[in-house]
Amino acid sequence: MITLNSPLPLGHGDAVLAFDVGGTDMKSALFAGDGTMLGLTRTPTPLAGAETPQAVVAVAREIAAGYAARFPEVTPRAAGILVPGLVDDENGIGVFSSNLGWRDAPFRQLGEAGLGMPVAFSHDVRGAGEAEFRLGAARGALDAAVLVIGTGIAGAFFIDGKPHLAGGYAGEIGHSIVIPDGPECPCGGRGHLEMLASAGAIVRRYAELSGETLDGARAVLQRAQAGDATAQAVWDGAVYALALGISQVVTIIAPEVVVLGGGLAQAGPALFEPLERTLDGMLTFHRRPRLIGAQIGEDAGLLGAALRARDLSATTEHGA
Template sequence: MTTTALPLGPGQAVLAIDVGGTDTKAALFDSTGTMLGLSRTPTPLCGTGTADAVLHRVRELRMQFATDFPDVPPHALGMLAPGLVDDDRGIGVLSANLHWSNIPFTQLAQDLLRLPTTFSHDVRAAGEAEFRLGAGRGYQNLVVLVIGTGIAGSLFIDGHAYSAGGFAGEIGHAIVDPLGPVCVCGSRGCLEAIASAGAIARRYHDRTGIKPDGARDVLLRSHSGDPDAAAVWNEALDALAVSIAQLAAILAPEAIVIGGGLAQAGDALVVPLRERVDALLSFHRRPVLLPAMLGENAGLLGAALRARDLLDAKLIRTDVHA
């Protein structure tokens, strides 16, 4: 793909806040779509008080942007979080890392900030940015697979995001090998337990006693002739290929966009993956495999898109009732 990512483009100014398990990223998008004041601060982790602490951090961030960019008041907030999220109802259903369950973030943030708010899942929002502005542009049926510490996906079906109340797209927790290793989720043989960046580093450590500097280090060691690194890396590629073949059989997406930390391996990931997927499929429609285009700020772009969608929807509703 030689296409360039679309910029966000013109629209109303919106605030985007991506609450991660470690850091919280925030940025303001002005009416031209330009990203302003990108910041990254530690997410306040306060046990069962984390949801409250996060909301107060969101308010602080909003005030900071008001001070720094007084001429760009945002008209809406797009807020993201990991875990199980019900995008349609704006609820943080469950996050083990952030110690919350069933928090109505959309409502709470709106009340606290007096700003129209959308609250949605970080990976799905990043996927939507790739779908609308990035590598997935032009496809109607698309999967965006994010391979980092864990693995999650977002599904686009006949042109629309599909989330099934937050439960869909858990491709990292679909079984690729019934006799495979036990996953952190408690199931056996999940893709994530074999092929996430976290699993690759852990499995190399388990195998050799040597702690690698992440999955990338395992790949480098594999290129240097380390047979253990090669075995771990190849098992990850095999598992990813099985997963993509399953997606081809069940959903038959036209394309699969691969993002997240592991995707930075570039051709070392995508080229052998294409070969393996091709070997596994028969009559199935072969999905085009594409590297993600938007990088680590895809989530913020997705949050901004959703915040603007909210304003557009309100506008339409106002028109209808006028």
């Protein structure tokens, strides 16, 4: 893990504001010109139905005012805002979030009006993935995939050095079919990776087979390591499904690196060793990606928001 209180890894550039809006909390920080992260704060995401975007921007504005008072020597030139759901980066629109209740919310416009500065707007996993791609585990690769495996599974893909957007629709690897006759997904599909290999799926599957609901995928892994055959079968099934999902990415875009982040990736060798072996058994002439754990910690989203804000600020200054 990189310690974010050091000036690295962001490096030098304009001071910027960063907001990473989640389903329950939003995280905020001010990045100074030397890359130091200041005033990291976590506040509840204000839930106001269709008005949630306005409420989020109002909170961001308050936090920015607080930074201005506490750090008067640091003047941010731009802000980065990341949100979950379906996001149209290019047009600055929060297209849809089932958890947070918006549809076609003009986040960038609201943010620029509220904060009085240029706003870069993107998706939470794409933002965090971009931090891994530019500053972390996938640094130096041209083609890379970043998979975040927690309660669900989401991906960010980088092609020829740039995030692949497809109007916000790219990277939905959690909702790719890996076992065609597999379990139903709440989204309406069947056999999706997220239903088989996410931390949530591991807990659910173990409960179905054993009748016992454990507190997280790590607890299932611990049971497996202690010799519980049911837990082992559940863990192996998740690894198999994840290898299938990664094999799809390999055949279609052939990334040099696949970065695994999120809670499940913290299992370390208990995940990576069988995963590498299973994937290797599935591939033949395909290009084998390096499988690497995420290197930037839970603040990757903030760092990604800061990167985007700096990119924007650099463009704006150069008169584009």
